[in-house]
Amino acid sequence: MTVSPPPHDHSPPYELLRAHLQVRVPLTDADFTTFWGYLRPLALRKRQHLFQSGEVCNYYAFVTQGCLRSYSLTAEGHEHTLQFAPEDWWISDLYSLLTQQPSTMSIDALEDSQLLLLDQADLETIYAQCPVFERYFRLLMQSRYVVLQERVNAALSQTAAEKYQHFLRKYPTIVQRVPQHVIASYLGLTPESLSRVRRQL
Template identity: 40%
Template sequence: MENIINHFEKYLPLNDEEKQALMSRVTERKIKRRQFLLQEGDVCKYFTYVQSGCFKMYGVDDKGVEHNLVFAAEDDWISDIGSLHKELPSKLFIEAIEPSIVLQISKGDLWYLYSNHPKFDRNFRVIMEDKYIELQNRLLQAFSSTALDRYDRFITQYPHLANRLPNTQIASYLGVTPEFLSKIKNDRFKK
């Protein structure tokens, strides 16, 4: 629980009342490797804070191939925002890559925090903005640079993830096959 409080206090200090409100609205869960927080067709019910472990959020195409949209490790958030806010069935999966511990806030509790403690309003808006910016950069990269460039940037930008994740997951994030990523790494090493 301390982690999530520290997380918010990176932006703005919380008073005791706010800490209390947050802690009472959050549910801790232990998640096994390969367990799902969300499956395609279900409505996303929670905004999830990752206390420890690691998750991927991905879509599956017609051929059954998975495409990783985002990873979330310790001290990060994960949710299908679209499904959560509009209460529509998700097209995505959220799955644990490692055994994990999460803190979840339901949509109702999130609304409660927003309207009773405006500080959370601002905090969550900043979180959303950061996520938006991340996606925008990713999209620009996807269109304007080669797979090798994207790999280079990935390992410099997310070194903690690059070490932990199997290459097959990184390949899916970069938008290439594992075979091609293997080739990229080999070519890169030779230089």
């Protein structure tokens, strides 16, 4: 199912996504109208999953309201948060999306959230109709790679305080919206260690 905007749609999701795209790539009205027509709205309640480990991920999700996170579970049931996605962020499992293998992670909503879903199967059609989106998604993938390398470097070399300070720069709105134990799981710290870091800072 696809949804197309009315000719003068100025809804918050429409405006947020358009502004997001326009600061990254040159965009015409026709480009955006075509792209919007492939998106599907979805509402998630707090703690509801977008998908779970073992399922194949087939779409990108753009967050227009709320906050999502991706996470994995150890054999003992401990959570490791991999990414946060507040408003104006995309979230997905790129490995599962590109290989069509079952995901090893899950994505759930930390707050009541509103999303726009883009099916991977529609991307080649979008690229053919509007080549600017091929550039946009190349830039998006490059950004994701840089973020991944930063996380690896941080895990290997940064102190707990440095990890937390980097987190605050990257996700400045998250700290007041997300439980402390979830932030600790993202940083690779125990909740007690994170509490000590926050007191020291």
